[in-house]
Amino acid sequence: MFKTEFQPFVCEGDRITCTVDGIEFTARLEHDWDSKPTDFECYTKRQVEAWRGDEWHFFGVVISAELEGIDLGDYLASLWGIEGNFPSRRKNPNRYFRTVANELLPEAFAAARNELERVRSVVAIAA
Template sequence: MTLTERFQAFVCEGDSITCEVAGFEITARIVRDDCGDAPDERQDGFWPSLYKDSAGFIGAGPNHRARFDAAQARAEAIMEAWRKDEWFYCGIVLSIAREGIVLDAHAASLLGIEANYPDSANSHLDSVANELLPEALDTGRAAIQRLCTAVTTDEARA
């Protein structure tokens, strides 16, 4: 069971893909992550290092200085692209509906995902949405069960 649609290679906040699974309509949408931390604040080791005890240690061996310089240039380019809002952190939020009735607008989600990251085709967004699909289905089934129980209880009272 997977989402059959795919997110585009360039995405914007609000973009979505949908599918139908087991009678449920599932929509995966992109929301902007509300944490404003920069990439180097979010990720230990974002900046490369020549020191072995540092999270960004590039490793010992031949050409370590050239590898460091390349990694430093890459990190600087990623930061500059983030500052220019060319890429952003987002969340994937799945909603679930049955016969057009939304059972849960936030059935499953994961935030802190890179969108439009340099040299990325955003295929990881599809992977995240598919990983969240079982949780969304469980949420939808639980919502249906609660509704059925409520209807049965109300009928018994009548």
């Protein structure tokens, strides 16, 4: 489980890590270039203008994994269209990123285990 929070102000490339059964998982933020507040009806004019002024952005949370230097996948699980640095009165409006990372972890873990089994079978055949 990811225990570390993302910072109160996030940027593309920010990451947190955790280890599950010896596999190191990384949750990183990538800029979501496809999402726009004008695609939705829930944003005020001021919020849209703040987005246009680069005050906040949409991000994706992407989970990758490795085991002892072996890459088990770069995009094992992801969720896109999440508001980052959104104008809010909350102390850390970016707390949701860790929540998403933890919700994606079971899917990423299953994908990493499958890749690990595939790698082991290839190594066994080659040996």
